[in-house]
Each structure stands twice: as C-alpha cells, then as structure tokens.
Amino acid sequence: MNEKLKHAILARKSVRSYDGKMPSKEQTEQIKAYMADRSNYACPFGSSLRMELLEHGNVGTRNVIKKPPMYVIVIIRNTRESLIDAGYIFERFILFVESLGLNTCYLNSGFQRETVQLAEPLAEDEIMILASPIGFAAEKKSFVEKGSRWFLKAGKRKILDEMFFDHSLGSPVKTPQVREKLEYVRWAPSAVNAQPWRIIFEGEKARFYITTKAKASRRAEYNIHILDIGIALCHYVLAFGHSSFIKEENVPNPEEMNYILTVE
Template structure:
C-alpha cells in the first residue's frame, strides 16, 4: 500500500512550479493512475474521479506550464471539498516521494471539452511532471509556516500536529486551528469577511482536507488509527472567529 511512502514526503515536499516539458513515461503515468484507485477517502459516500490530462488541456489565470495535469472531479455533496483535499494531498505526497514535481492549481480549469469528460463537476487540479527546479526541501526551516502554538491547543498529539503544521494551503493561508480534547482532535477553519469568503471559502475547505490528510498519514506512521467524524460542539467549544469542520478520534494501537 502506498500509505507508508507518504509520511517522509511531508517533511520535504514543496510546490514545484517549473517543469521540463518532456512527458513522463507511459509506465509511470499508468502507475500513478492506478494509485488514484488505492487512496483512502474521508467520506466514501462521495463519488469522485481522477483524470490525467496533457498540457493544453488546462486554462486559467495562474495556470502553470506542465506536461501533465491531474484533474479531480467530485459529486457535489456536503463535505466534498474537504474530501477533495484529503484525497488529492495523498497524490501530492506520493508524487513528491517519487521525485515528480507537483503544484496545486486553485484557479486553473480544464478546457471545456475536458470539463465535460466526467459526469461530475470539476473541483481542482495538480500540475505535475519532471521538475526543473529542486523538488524537495532540505530542512524543516525552509517551510514558511505558522508556529505550532498558533494552530494547536493541546500537548499529547503535538508530534502528529507537527506534520499538520507543514501542510500546504492555497496562498499559504493556513486557515486551520486544532483543539485536542482527550483522544479527539477537533479541526476549525478561520472565518472570513464577505468579500474574502467569496475568494477563499472554497479553497479553505480543500485546505482543511489537506491538513486532515497530514494528520491521518502521521497517525498511521506512529502506529495509530484515526476515525473521522462530525461532532456536535457547543458554541463555547468553538474558538472565536473559527467555524467547526471535522473531528478525528485517535485510536492507539493501529490498524
């Protein structure tokens, strides 16, 4: 299973924005697509689909010129954006572990023809290919991230949360806050004003899924298992200026 490969990638991955334009070989592409069928979803009731597209199939303001794009489509159900982040981040980490460059593309869209190639709405894509810049960071100090104390209240699961702290997010906004209570970690997303919400709300949901993916990968690595669920929290339990998204129950002892 690919899960084991993902943990080390958390500590060295970075967005790669410059690519060699030569295509990856057929075997590598075939294996990548096979791996999309082995991912774990946050909510298996949501139907999803991955499609691999060549350059020229993606348009958009900030589109990055890469030889390939991995497109993600999903049913439009509650939680589908968090689920998208959770699934696609497994691919981002896998690509990094293979030395293949990748970058999330929040604003790019496939061309109309490709858009219609799935029966489901398009959500987001990753640019990918052979990197023409370093594909990895050398040390943790190269990550521009908030301090752990700014995003986490708790202590027992600090080492898991270090992996979450390094998660990528749209415009590096790191909109998350996590509160540990006994063996549960509650995840919250920062509230936005009306104008910012228009721009960021969608992206921030995807970001939350990415952070939960890092939490899940780190827990598995440490021999634990996670059950994700939605809790009913009281107003007092929700930090000011944040909205509640998801909870993770940590089960010691593994799968």
C-alpha cells in the same frame, strides 16, 4: 507512515516550471493504477469524487505553469463535505506522486476550465475543483514562480502553538511525541498559505476547526479554505494513524473558529 511519505510532506514544494519531459512509463502506470484503485478514494464524508489524467492536454494557466508534460483534474459535486473530501483524497494522491520522484502544484483559480477536454463530460452538479501539473522540475525557476513563492511566503508556516491546543485555546500541546507528529500537519499546504485549520485535543479526540477569517472570495462559488481542512486532515491521519471521523453534536465554537469534525 513510511519514510517516502514523510519525506514528501516535509520536502515538497509547489513547482510551476517544468523541463517538459514526460514521466517514465513505469511512473505513469503507477499513477494510473493509483487512480483506478477505489480504496484510495476513502474519505471523511464518503463523497463521490473522480480524477482524470490528461497526458497531453492543456488546462490554460496563462503561462503561470511552464512546460508541464501532463495534468490531473479533480471533479466533485459542489458541497461543503465534497470540498473537504477533495482536499483529503487529492493530497494523498499528490504525496504519492511526489514519492515517485515527480513534482506537482495545486491549481484552483489558476487554470481556465473551459479549455479542459475531459474524457467524461461534467454532470450538471459537478465542478472541476482542482488541477495539478505532474512532471520534473526545471533547473531554473521562472520569474513568475519566484515572485509567487516570495509573495505567498511559501517556505514558511505558523508555529505549532498558534494552531494546536490541549483542551482549550491558549493551552499548547506539550507532549513531545504528539508535537513531533503535529509537525507533519503544520506543513500541510493551503490556499495562499493561509493555514486556516486549528485542532483542539480532548483526550483521544482531535477536534478540527476552521478560522472565521478564512472566507470565500467575493466571486467564488465556494470557500476554497474548506478544502484546506481536508488537506490538513490527510496529514493528520498519516501522522497519527487515526481515521475514525465523527461529526459531534453541540460542540462549542471558540472565538473566531467554526467546528468541522472530530478524529479519534
């Protein structure tokens, strides 16, 4: 992982207040080139996903996002595997954008889909799962932004020993080199800062689980916390360099955890 990505992972903050200035022509062209390169859409389950850049569009954020110059929209088919893949692919994109010196903010429930004018309309089985503004942070945060960061405790994360285990729950990872890399996974963003992923190492295998407490809201068509697992997977692959994904059979689920997949 290069130094720009390391910095993007550890320094990134969701930005809701922008100065309204468009990214430079060079930055915009780099973003478009990234989106056009299909190798950037490789993902654990091979789901089909597309992104659209709205250079002057609006996504109806009810004034939560201030003066954003452009947005990106993520469109998927509504399956569990697609949710994981969306988190994985979009987080790599977000980190790329951040490495260009731009700012972003994950939006799921925070935008009005009916206001979005896509170049290619949604198919019957497609949904707009995510959006993000892209631009430069304003010098001053809005009152709404300050309140959101305080409520979500956005600058805090669980400690390593609550999330990552060696062979079994309650047995923390002790190897210093592994713990150093896990810091990059620990800082992965998640909906309402829930951090629902857990990893149990078994030799060279890293088994990913989701906590059973991370449930869908009553009105939601999907569990957004499944997408969080894809974000954590992205950080793991970048930190460790392992990208062989396996769905093992008969993997036991520890208490209050459900198995997702294995990376080796």
